[in-house]
Amino acid sequence: MKSALFAAALALVPAVALAQTAPASPALASLAPTDWRTPDPDNILVIDTNQGRIILEMAPELAPAHVAQVRTLARDHFYDGLQFFRVINGFMAQTGDPKNDGTGGSDLPDLKAEFEFRRGRADPFVLYEKLPAGGDVGVTEVGFYGAMPVRTGPQMQMFASVDGKTAGWGLFCPGVAGMARSGDPDSANSQFFLMRDTYPTLNSQYTAWGRVLSGEDVVRKIKAGPEDDKVPEPRDVMKTVRLLSDMPEKDRPKIQVVDTRSPGFRTMVAAQKAAAGGVLTICDVEIPAKVG
Numbered sequence: 001m002k003s004a005l006f007a008a009a010l011a012l013v014p015a016v017a018l019a020q021t022a023p024a025s026p027a028l029a030s031l032a033p034t035d036w037r038t039p040d041p042d043n044i045l046v047i048d049t050n051q052g053r054i055i056l057e058m059a060p061e062l063a064p065a066h067v068a069q070v071r072t073l074a075r076d077h078f079y080d081g082l083q084f085f086r087v088i089n090g091f092m093a094q095t096g097d098p099k100n101d102g103t104g105g106s107d108l109p110d111l112k113a114e115f116e117f118r119r120g121r122a123d124p125f126v127l128y129e130k131l132p133a134g135g136d137v138g139v140t141e142v143g144f145y146g147a148m149p150v151r152t153g154p155q156m157q158m159f160a161s162v163d164g165k166t167a168g169w170g171l172f173c174p175g176v177a178g179m180a181r182s183g184d185p186d187s188a189n190s191q192f193f194l195m196r197d198t199y200p201t202l203n204s205q206y207t208a209w210g211r212v213l214s215g216e217d218v219v220r221k222i223k224a225g226p227e228d229d230k231v232p233e234p235r236d237v238m239k240t241v242r243l244l245s246d247m248p249e250k251d252r253p254k255i256q257v258v259d260t261r262s263p264g265f266r267t268m269v270a271a272q273k274a275a276a277g278g279v280l281t282i283c284d285v286e287i288p289a290k291v292g
Contacts, residue, residue: 035264036256044244054215063114063209079241087224096191105189113185114207118165119152144260170208172199173283177210198283213289254292
């Protein structure tokens with residue numbers, strides 16, 4: 001079954017990359033220890049490539065079935081040795097196919113689309129800004145679930161819905177991980193892609209299931225091919241893909257990321273926005289991580 005990403009010809013919107021390590025800046029230096037969080041090791045993928053290490057945090061709140069499948073495949077060592085067979089500059093790097101040509105998948109069942117999720121009042125959503133939505137909705141709310149950028153309906157919709165929630169979807173900003181699929185929305189299986197830039201036309205059309213915390217510079221080093229075509233040999237590879245929780249204690253990297261719920265994060269974003277002249281989209285917000 002072919003499960004390639006059908007989006008290469010979509011219009012590109014440039015973006016600033018997700019910060020990978022804590023840069024030396026006054027705003028960052030002012031962060032308190034309580035402004036950092038330690039991610040759940042069951043939600044961290046450590047992807048060692050020939051170009052370097054990528055550390056990715058999965059988001060089960062947005063795509064529980066996809067995260068569960070990726071966990072299973074990582075624990076089965078399914079991804080070890082697979083190539084980045086389709087890589088497009090200014091777009092994304094795609095991998096996860098045992099055939100390394102966009103036509104393969106695992107023996108596990110294909111997944112029902114999780115393009116959208118339901119946000120409730122008790123969820124760990126951090127509002128960044130409100131944007132016009134058009135129609136009867138008025139506005140949508142843009143913010144974070146951890147490091148994941150999302151957009152949802154307004155909170156007031158929760159009071160009128162049967163389940164007390166409103167719809168939300170992940171935003172395909174730099175570093176976001178999405179599942180590749182065919183024309184069938186319910187055809188994602190094992191192939192995934194890592195964003196190199198912002199691509200809003202993928203929003204609500206593909207399942208967003210995680211984001212790179214460290215190693216976006218590695219994602220950008222991966223060898224690219226002609227636009228909308230396969231990467232010529234030799235290709236870059238994922239040597240190993242492991243869950244942090246499955247790694248021996250002595251080999252585990254120590255990971256912290258700035259907590260988007262913290263006062264220090266709000267102060268840091270205000271400084272970033274001022275430095276950008278007052279205009280800073282959610283995809284331009286840097287979320288520094290420390291890896292030791």
